[in-house]
Amino acid sequence: MPFSIDFLDDGRVLEWDATADGATVTEHGDYTPRFYVAPRDPATDLDLTTLQSVYDQHPDVVGTEMVARRPGFRRDEETVLAVDVAHIDRVPPLARQARQLSAYPVGDLACFNVDFSREFRYCLETGADPTPASELSTLRLSVPVTETSNDIYGELSVAGDTVTGSPTDILTAVQEGVEAHNPDVLVCSTSGIVPTLYEMATDAGIDEFTLSRWPSVDYQQLASQSTYSSYGRVGHSPARYNVPGRAIIDESNTFFYGETNLDGVLDLVSRSKKPVQELAWASIGNVLTAIQICEAHNRGVLVPWNSWRHEFYKPMGTLHDADRGGFIFAPEVGVHEDVHELDFSSLYPNIICTRNVSPDVIRCECHHDRDDVPGLGYSICDERGYLVDVLQPIIDARDEIKAAIHREQQCENPDEDRLAELEGRSGALKWILVACFGYQGFSNAKFGRIECHEAINAFAREILLTAKQRLEAGGWRVVHGIVDSIWVTPDPDVDDEDREDLEALATEITEAVEIRLEHEAHYDWVAFVPQCESDAGALTKYFGKVAGADEFKVRGIEARQRSTPPFIEKIQRDCLEQFDATRSPEAVLSSLRDAIDRLHAGEVPIEDLVERNRVSKPLERYTQNTQNVAALKRARDQNLAVHPGQDIEYVVVDDEKNSRERVALAHEDIETYDASYYETQLIRAVESVLSPLGWNRTEIRRELADIRMPELTAFTDRK
Structure with a gap:
């Protein structure tokens, strides 16, 4: 039951099994991944023997055969061409050549079982179960945001202990941590830690440094960083790396580990047959697809490379009735x-x-x-x-x-x-x-x-x-x-x-x-x-x-929004408690007034005013001088890479400015903040609490002004 599977350049595959005494490895030199070619339309009578003979002559093809498979859930078994490939990286290129090497028009042929991730493909084709047989050991490595763009780290945390000093000091601490914990899983705040540590070791002349359990391979790069858009939301996928014998979980690029924990990840490993490392970076849809592919495989159904599903004919009335959501x-x-x-x-x-x-x-x-x-x-x-x-x-x-x-x-x-x-x-x-x-x-x-x-x-x-x-x-x-x-x-x-x-x-x-x-x-x-x-x-x-509990359920308002600073969230929740206790808008406004007074008195800790917003595009593509733009400019000045799809954290220090001085990044030494800006955010949050009673922010400001006026008059009279 290998929890991690490594692919070497010479075609060998390493299976790593977790045991109570540490990981053990098994080598396999005979693994040949397979893809399939079949007519796209079952009614098309295509002779695949010519294509088979061409593939048989290809240096990257180990062998071919005609087999019976179902090219779709709605199709019966048909004779399809199976192609066994010498190396896993050659599957997509060879599949692309199927249409080039055949004499049939483009669109007549379809390829199947092509775009599987590497470890998942291996488990699917060999029947290997990636569910660990023993508890996995972990080691966490993390660097502060100020170090992420550096070629040499000056600070790094190993299993929660912060290490500072020279590259030799940091590399020694990492190596000692790896040897002491012997981790099956490296949990990294960013996957960039892996290549950076190796580059530091090379520059420092430390040849014996390694994170790997396989002596001849230090690490491999599996994918480059990229930016993508999904349902109108921009996301960033950092580069992915592999260390033989250890699974890597990149905290900056993991949904399930971030939303659940290692137990949640392992549960899905057992259902999807995607090993820990691939499951950790996979999206929900990717994992759901893997579970579906496992069911298709059990039924002898091939998996299409490119979706090719026509929508059934519908009358106009049916189209109108069908194009509706939930009630x-x-x-x-x-x-x-x-x-x-x-x-x-x-x-x-x-x-x-x-x-x-x-x-x-x-x-x-x-x-x-x-x-x-x-x-x-x-x-x-x-x-x-x-x-x-x-x-x-x-x-x-x-x-x-x-x-x-x-x-x-x-x-x-x-x-x-x-x-x-x-x-x-x-x-x-x-x-x-x-x-x-x-x-x-x-x-x-x-x-x-x-x-x-x-x-x-x-x-x-x-x-x-x-x-x-x-x-x-x-x-x-x-x-x-x-x-x-x-x-x-x-x-x-x-x-x-x-x-x-x-x-x-x-x-x-x-x-x-x-x-x-x-x-x-x-x-x-x-x-x-x-x-x-x-x-x-x-x-x-x-x-x-x-009812019967000392808690509130909140949805959609500022206290549930990821960008809301902790101070704003706390005050909104305080206002909810005041509202529950008194049902009085005046009591809520009293809490708001006290919070505003604390803001203007400079009594709010800077860390409680940090906003977190997602970057939607590169800095040069912004046309307005927003707070995000100001923050991105400051990040650029400090040589910090913030990609579209990533978050940036900052404190608003002077919202009247349009320059990079409008904000300060969360990790900077910040001495002041824009109290008027945060007052506006407080009023907005309190408006959410009072709006069900008919109050809006204009009325809230008017009420606050009326409350303050007697205080100002009294002060004038004393003068």
Whole structure:
């Protein structure tokens, strides 16, 4: 069960297994990756023997054969050409040549199983299970942001201990840390630590320095850095490196490790067959695709290199009806007492599983005359879809993990390590379930289909409407609902004795729709925030006091926004407590006034005013002198590389300026800040709290001015 797999230049493969006594290695010299070539259209009669003979003469091809495989879930077994390649890096180039080497028109041939990541391909083709058989040891290496662009580090942290000094001092500390911990996993604040340490060792003439467990290879570069855009959001992917015998987790380029923990990563390793290092840098969609590929492989289905799925014909009316999202009940702006929140458990994944919504069975030919999807007229085959087999085990596993978390929490002395493990696993699975619906409509999804996306939404709309109607008939009033959640409060026009029990109603709805409706929370009150410059309710901005608990649930407001400075977040939460205790806008404004006074008195710690914003493009492409631009200019002056998609942290010191003096970077020595700017941010945050009561920032400023005026008058009179 290799937790890490290395590929050497000479074609050998190293499998590293974790044991209680350390890692062991097994060499393999006979691994030959394979891809396939087949007609794109099953109705096309293409003779692949000519292409086979050409490949047989290619120096990078070990061998070829005709085999029976399914080129798609909707296709039966066909004879396809299998090509075994001498080295894993030669698979994509050889696949590209398939169309060049054949006499068939471009588009007639399709290649399969081409663009797999290296370790995942190896596990898939050899049957190796990358789930570690023993607990993995880790070692964390980190450098401060001021060192990330340096060729020589002057400061570095090894397992939490900061080391400063000469390159020799730092390299010695790293080598001692590696020898003492013998880590299976190197957790690096940035992957750039690896090549930089080796360059420092070369410059210092320290030949014996190494991070590797394989003596002849120090490290390998797997990919260069790049910038990408996904759903309108710019992201940055740093360069990726490999150290033989150790998995690398780059904290600046890992979703699952950052959102969960190593236990969450390992849970997905066992499901996706992607080893630790590849799983750590993979996106949610990448991991979901890997799990789907494993299911396809088990069914003898090949994986297309490029998606080539036409959208089925639809009449104009069906296009109109299908192009809709989940159902939404606009929230009633204001404060509502005694509110209950009910959520459908994993609604979209459960719709897929209970309604058999899968790309291979949606709009099947064998039941084309059926109307299985409400409002759209789509049929769904009775044969079980592959996507159900992908998601049902994940749904069941998460339900079991959540039950285990609940049991552990009920213990008199809960095991915190056990809880952390369970929470990590539950969080990792949650993200897969969250993404499975949207991925069906993603144009580059290997097995997605837009009709699945449309069908899931159609079922979700019907389910939420069913829940709304039954709840209202039971004496409850719906104050908000969105996709899979619904908020209700007792209907004042219904007598208490006539109102049905909410738990009983939830059970009845669960049985009717075959998806569990859970009582998520009970609130003493919930406030729904209006949209900016509108009286309509914002769909995802609200806050409420959890009944029987000393906590608030907040969504969408500043306290939940990643860019909000800690001071602003704290004051907004203080205002929520004042509002809960007094229901008085005046009490909230009193807290605001005290915070503003502290700001102008210079009493707020600088570190509590740090803003964190994402850079969306290179510095030279900005046309306005924003705070981000000022921060990027300061970073450039200090030779700090900040790429599009990365965050930059700063404090606003003079917002009236347009130059780089407008802000100071968070790591700089900062002596002052722009109190007026942060006052504006405070007022904005308090507006979110008071806007459900009809207050806006203009009225808040007017009230603050009225409060301060007597103080100013009294001061004048004393003069």
